[in-house]
Amino acid sequence: xxxxxxxxxxxxxxxxxxxxxxxxxxxxxxxxxxxxxxxxxxxxxxxxxxxxxxxxxxxxxxxxxxxxxxxxxxxxxxxxxxxxxxxxxxxxxxxxxxxxxxxxxxxxxxxxxxxxxxxxxxxxxxxxxxxxxxxxxxxxxxxxxxxxxxxxxxxxxxxxxxxxxxxxxxxxxxxxxxxxxxxxxxxxxxxxxxxxxxxxxxxxxxxxxxxxxxxxxxxxxxxxxxxxxxxxx
Amino acid sequence: xxxxxxxxxxxxxxxxxxxxxxxxxxxxxxxxxxxxxxxxxxxxxxxxxxxxxxxxxxxxxxxxxxxxxxxxxxxxxxxxxxxxxxxxxxxxxxxxxxxxxxxxxxxxxxxxxxxxxxxxxxxxxxxxxxxxxxxxxxxxxxxxxxxxxxxxxxxxxxxxxxxxxxxxxxxxxxxxxxxxxxxxxxxxxxxxxxxxxxxxxxxxxxxxxxxxxxxxxxxxxxxxxxxxxxxxxxxxxxxxxxxxxxxxxxxxxxxxxxxxxxxxxxxxxxxxxxxxxxxxxxxxxxxxxxxxxxxxxxxxxxxxxxxxxxxxxxxxxxxxxxxxxxxxxxxxxxxxxxxxxxxxxxxxxxxxxxxxxxxxxxxxxxxxxxxxxxxxxxxxxxxxxxxxxxxxxxxxxxxxxxxxxxxxxxxxxxxxxxxxx
Numbered sequence: 134x135x136x137x138x139x140x141x142x143x144x145x146x147x148x149x150x151x152x153x154x155x156x157x158x159x160x161x162x163x164x165x166x167x168x169x170x171x172x173x174x175x176x177x178x179x180x181x182x183x184x185x186x187x188x189x190x191x192x193x194x195x196x197x198x199x200x201x202x203x204x205x206x207x208x209x210x211x212x213x214x215x216x217x218x219x220x221x222x223x224x225x226x227x228x229x230x231x232x233x234x235x236x237x238x239x240x241x242x243x244x245x246x247x248x249x250x251x252x253x254x255x256x257x258x259x260x261x262x263x264x265x266x267x268x269x270x271x272x273x274x275x276x277x278x279x280x281x282x283x284x285x286x287x288x289x290x291x292x293x294x295x296x297x298x299x300x301x302x303x304x305x306x307x308x309x310x311x312x313x314x315x316x317x318x319x320x321x322x323x324x325x326x327x328x329x330x331x332x333x334x335x336x337x338x339x340x341x342x343x344x345x346x347x348x349x350x351x352x353x354x355x356x357x358x359x360x361x362x363x364x365x366x
Numbered sequence: 367x368x369x370x371x372x373x374x375x376x377x378x379x380x381x382x383x384x385x386x387x388x389x390x391x392x393x394x395x396x397x398x399x400x401x402x403x404x405x406x407x408x409x410x411x412x413x414x415x416x417x418x419x420x421x422x423x424x425x426x427x428x429x430x431x432x433x434x435x436x437x438x439x440x441x442x443x444x445x446x447x448x449x450x451x452x453x454x455x456x457x458x459x460x461x462x463x464x465x466x467x468x469x470x471x472x473x474x475x476x477x478x479x480x481x482x483x484x485x486x487x488x489x490x491x492x493x494x495x496x497x498x499x500x501x502x503x504x505x506x507x508x509x510x511x512x513x514x515x516x517x518x519x520x521x522x523x524x525x526x527x528x529x530x531x532x533x534x535x536x537x538x539x540x541x542x543x544x545x546x547x548x549x550x551x552x553x554x555x556x557x558x559x560x561x562x563x564x565x566x567x568x569x570x571x572x573x574x575x576x577x578x579x580x581x582x583x584x585x586x587x588x589x590x591x592x593x594x595x596x597x598x599x600x601x602x603x604x605x606x607x608x609x610x611x612x613x614x615x616x617x618x619x620x621x622x623x624x625x626x627x628x629x630x631x632x633x634x635x636x637x638x639x640x641x642x643x644x645x646x647x648x649x650x651x652x653x654x655x656x657x658x659x660x661x662x663x664x665x666x667x668x669x670x671x672x673x674x675x676x677x678x679x680x681x682x683x684x685x686x687x688x689x690x691x692x693x694x695x696x697x698x699x700x701x702x703x704x705x706x707x708x709x710x711x712x713x714x715x716x717x718x719x720x721x722x723x724x725x726x727x728x729x730x731x732x733x734x735x736x737x738x739x740x741x742x743x744x745x746x747x748x749x750x751x752x753x754x755x756x757x758x759x760x761x762x763x764x765x766x767x768x769x770x771x772x773x774x775x776x777x778x779x780x781x782x783x784x785x786x787x
Contacts, residue, residue, distance in 0.1 A: 209702070210703065222699065230692055230695060241696070242699040244705075246700070
């Protein structure tokens with residue numbers, strides 16, 4: 134069973150008199166343990182696709198099956214549950230809570246799952262160790278470097294054991310050294326069985342994926358497997 | 367690498383209680399994070415509650431003291447005083463009671479235990495080089511029974527003092543103190559209105575009542591007082607009496623009324639030109655005045671609580687805008703509407719309640735200091751209902767003024783919030 138199945142998904146915005154087709158009749162299937170890269174220029178619809186896959190946005194028409202379940206017509210709270218349990222978001226600007234320590238940031242999604250403080254802490258410490266920040270748990274985001282912040286964000290995404298990791302330009306704000314480190318971490322997670330979807334406009338980053346989907350004007354322009362991924366570093 | 371986190375095998379707790387405690391935790395940490403701003407935000411509530419509590423504590427302290435004092439006063443005494451209607455006062459006619467009225471009541475009304483005329487007058491009292499101003503009261507020996515005034519030294523006024531117009535006086539301890547009279551002033555001479563009076567008695571201290579000393583008295587025989595006043599003005603007196611049976615007090619007052627109306631030639635359509643004061647009536651009217659003051663002041667001060675509430679709403683709205691991105695993040699990682707709603711609502715509620723508690727302490731402190739600074743003023747007393755009301759009111763303000771910002775936060779769209787700069 135595919136983990137993500139988009140059938141004839143469209144997302145239209147009405148801007149004054151113009152109808153903008155951010156996504157136009159997209160069909161897409163992503164299997165478990167794929168490492169998919171969405172690439173495309175700005176305005177190609179890759180962010181919209183990401184929002185729909187991440188259940189932040191709902192399509193104007195079409196059907197979205199997540200783990201075989203139709204998310205059509207689910208209310209806001211049900212979508213919040215799906216985001217909490219199935220999706221792990223990673224953002225370009227990290228989007229950590231500024232007044233919470235790294236550990237608290239990683240614990241945050243588990244609050245919405247109803248876990249006790251001690252259980253949240255144990256789980257968060259475990260994941261922070263996996264991303265190599267076991268000793269940075271008590272630091273506030275502004276006391277961490279960009280790479281460390283992104284690791285905290287990755288830990289936060291992983292702590293809920295999501296079906297998919299959704300990363301929107303995860304290396305966009307990082308220098309080349311830390312970009313390599315973060316992508317290595319992604320490779321490692323992928324090797325561990327994690328399904329990962331990355332939105333990027335950098336070909337170097339895209340080369341890490343096992344599959345590259347190029348979007349243009351709201352449509353899939355190309356959808357190719359990528360074989361040379363392990364040779365990049 | 368561990369792949370098993372406890373997240374997967376844990377039981378979901380009762381969601382509402384859980385959301386409540388987690389919301390409270392988030393609210394506290396946010397209030398702590400913005401310490402000074404939180405303080406300023408709560409300041410409106412602090413001031414409002416402090417004002418309410420200070421005001422209520424002072425008035426209630428006063429009121430409980432008055433009740434206590436009236437209980438010792440006895441309810442069988444009545445004062446008859448001249449009463450001028452506003453209409454008469456405007457046309458220059460002043461109601462009067464005189465000695466003949468006193469004699470009439472004394473001889474024609476039954477059920478009176480003791481009765482005394484009183485001619486109160488502010489006057490200058492001199493002793494050697496010192497002088498003071500005191501209440502100079504012309505009265506008779508019956509004053510002792512009616513007013514419960516007893517001497518600690520010497521003797522009280524006697525019947526013969528009045529009959530023979532003796533130049534004597536009984537003084538209160540304050541007069542003794544003010545004029546630096548010896549501790550046993552009996553036999554000393556003081557000068558009142560140019561007449562020398564010999565001190566024959568010193569009254570026991572009666573303490574103070576409503577913040578006013580009750581010992582600043584010079585009692586003079588009634589007839590002596592009449593002479594002291596000379597012919598400068600027609601004597602205007604009050605009549606104090608006590609009834610033998612408290613239950614007959616209304617009957618006695620009715621007979622006095624009949625006698626006086628008759629003596630003053632009042633027609634059926636004319637109002638009384640005198641009035642009665644009983645201890646009970648006085649207690650009731652003072653009590654109701656204090657209650658009204660409490661309510662009116664409470665109402666006025668409540669407005670400041672309202673203003674404080676608006677201040678809280680304003681800051682909460684700013685805070686929601688400021689934290690739009692955080693709200694977006696929380697929603698992206700799975701926060702539901704009620705998580706966000708509760709967090710902001712609890713933040714407003716906790717702010718208001720903290721303000722309420724701090725205000726309570728400050729208000730009580732102000733009342734305690736204020737009452738301690740005014741000599742003779744009763745101690746502050748904060749009734750439980752005032753505490754409950756102040757905290758309940760601040761809590762309600764937190765909820766009422768917190769709900770709008772909280773709803774605004776909960777309704778934010780996650781995508782646009784995440785993009786918010």
